[in-house]
Amino acid sequence: MRIIVCGLGVVGQSFLRLLISSSNLLYKNYGIKPRVVACIDSRGIAYSQTGLDLERVLMVKQKYGNISKYSESVFNADNYIENIDAEVLLELTPTNLTTAEPGLSHVISGLRTKKNVITVNKGPLALSFSSLVELSEHNNVMLRFSGTVGGGTPVLDFAKHCLKGDRITSFTGILNGTTNYILTKMGEGLDFSAALDDAKEKGYAEANPSLDIDGDDAAAKLVIMANWIMGHKVTLKDVDKTGITKVDQEQIIQAASERKSLKLIANCDKDSLFVRPIPISKDDPICVNGTLNAVTFRSEHSGAQTIIGKGAGGMETASSILRDLIEIKENFTNYQLN
Numbered sequence: 549m550r551i552i553v554c555g556l557g558v559v560g561q562s563f564l565r566l567l568i569s570s571s572n573l574l575y576k577n578y579g580i581k582p583r584v585v586a587c588i589d590s591r592g593i594a595y596s597q598t599g600l601d602l603e604r605v606l607m608v609k610q611k612y613g614n615i616s617k618y619s620e621s622v623f624n625a626d627n628y629i630e631n632i633d634a635e636v637l638l639e640l641t642p643t644n645l646t647t648a649e650p651g652l653s654h655v656i657s658g659l660r661t662k663k664n665v666i667t668v669n670k671g672p673l674a675l676s677f678s679s680l681v682e683l684s685e686h687n688n689v690m691l692r693f694s695g696t697v698g699g700g701t702p703v704l705d706f707a708k709h710c711l712k713g714d715r716i717t718s719f720t721g722i723l724n725g726t727t728n729y730i731l732t733k734m735g736e737g738l739d740f741s742a743a744l745d746d747a748k749e750k751g752y753a754e755a756n757p758s759l760d761i762d763g764d765d766a767a768a769k770l771v772i773m774a775n776w777i778m779g780h781k782v783t784l785k786d787v788d789k790t791g792i793t794k795v796d797q798e799q800i801i802q803a804a805s806e807r808k809s810l811k812l813i814a815n816c817d818k819d820s821l822f823v824r825p826i827p828i829s830k831d832d833p834i835c836v837n838g839t840l841n842a843v844t845f846r847s848e849h850s851g852a853q854t855i856i857g858k859g860a861g862g863m864e865t866a867s868s869i870l871r872d873l874i875e876i877k878e879n880f881t882n883y884q885l886n
Contacts (some may be wrong), residue, residue, distance in 0.1 A: 549877065551633055552663070553616055554654050555640030556589040556609055559695070561622060562862035563638065563869050564602045564703050570870065580680035580877050586632050592616025593628060600644055629657040636876060638869060639667040641836025645764050645784065648675045659683045659691065666872045668865055674784050677775040690879060692872035693776075695767045697723065701857025702842055702871065709775045714847040716777055717815035721843030723769040724762040725793050725859035726753050727812040731825070732837040734800050735809055740793070752839055763791035763812065763823045770814040770821055770881035777845075790824040803827035809835055 553560055567574075567582055574580040584600040591614035594600055600618070629637060637658035641651045648671035655672045657682065658665040658701055667673070672680060684691035696799070697703045707716060715828040722728050729752050735741035746751035752761035761767050767787040792812055803810045811834075815822050825864045828835050833854040834842035841859035848850050858864050 549580055549636060549873075550585045550634040551582055551636045551638060551873075552588070552634045552658075552852065553584055553627065553638045553640065554588045554629070555638070555642075555669075556587055556605075557640065557642065558616060558862040559865045559869075560587075560589075560638070560640045561606060561609060562866035563640070564606055566866045568602050569876035573841075574870075574874075578874050579875055580874065582873070583819060585634055586628070587615050587618075587879065588628065589615045591718050595632065597633065598767065602752065606662050627657065629654060630661045634663055635852065635880075636873065637663045637665045639669050639672075640869075641669055643669050643759070643765075643768070644671045645768055648672045652676060655680060655691070656683065659687055659689060662687045664690045664692075664876045666692045666869055666876070668869065670696045670765070670768040673792050674771045675689035677783070680780050681775075685731075690876050692875060693697060693767070693772065695865040695868035696772050698841055698855075698868075699858055699860045700842075700867045701841060701855065702839070702861065702868070703855055703857075704773065705775060706853075706855050707845055707870065708775070711845065711847055711850060711853065714849050716845050716847045718815070719773065719777070719843055719845045720813060720815045722811055722836065722841055723814045723843070723859070724760055724763075724766040724812060724825075725756065725841055727763075727766070728836070728841070728859075729753075730761070731746060731792060731795070731800075731810055731812065731837045734795065734797065735804065735837075739797060740882070741752060744885045761791045761793050766812060766823045770816060770823060773843075774816045774821055776848045780821075782815075782821060787823055788822040788824070792825050795825050798829075799825070807831075809837075 576592050586595045587605050594615045628859040639654045650671040651669040655665050729747050730743040767789045807830050810827050834844050836842045842856040844852050844854045
């Protein structure tokens with residue numbers, strides 16, 4: 549299986565490390581012999597049709613900060629995704645919820661040239677979910693995105709596969725670990741500013757945390773879940789969104805007096821999509837603290853089912869990419885058998 553890795557940040561590098569450590573297991577258990585033929589970052593490309601040395605890729609990236617130093621030869625191609633032969637494209641560039649670029653163009657290029665695509669980039673799916681799914685189906689390839697919601701916690705897989713035969717009618721959850729950490733610290737007595745500073749110091753919040761604290765990250769995940777799980781056709785503009793920047797200690801104290809905790813809640817049902825701070829009972833299964841995520845699915849026959857786990861992290865998200873890769877391999881096998 550030939551793979552293009554587009555994006556060599558924390559997740560991309562974690563995935564390469566995971567491939568190195570899991571290569572024997574992947575072949576023994578799933579018959580997968582992954583061959584990474586290209587790695588692409590914002591400053592260059594490392595390419596070898598026979599397969600890159602992943603240890604060397606990681607060393608070069610860490611030493612020089614860009615992958616173009618991998619070899620003296622230069623891969624010249626204006627449309628490199630289209631012109632490189634591979635079965636799978638991993639689109640791992642940073643999320644852009646304004647234009648979804650460059651990720652959107654990468655995903656489209658991969659699907660158009662009949663490559664299976666795995667992405668952890670929420671932008672393309674939050675803005676163009678339906679058209680991308682349609683493009684993948686038209687070209688008879690798979691588009692998978694387990695890591696866009698829940699990181700290493702299989703939120704999408706749980707809803708799509710473990711509840712087969714039932715119909716999910718709604719879901720409610722905490723989809724952003726950064727805001728959950730901040731609200732947890734506020735529950736311990738810190739004001740918003742101090743809690744945000746603490747989150748930055750711990751590495752849970754970016755220097756510019758607006759994507760998290762304004763509710764955009766949770767809204768993007770909500771859109772992906774609503775489309776994939778519930779069959780909606782919505783985008784970010786359909787979400788009624790309020791972040792946590794105006795949460796104060798009075799609201800935290802009021803919630804605590806009622807045995808509740810204030811959480812940034814994402815909700816989807818047949819009538820509405822919203823993200824907003826809401827007091828929820830401390831006895832509610834989704835009332836988790838720290839950086840955890842939690843989602844409760846409500847279905848016609850099974851009732852309420854809750855899944856809880858880590859929402860982010862390089863190796864956790866890399867593990868979701870591996871799950872998607874295994875699913876694509878299994879789909880290859882089933883297709884050949886049929």
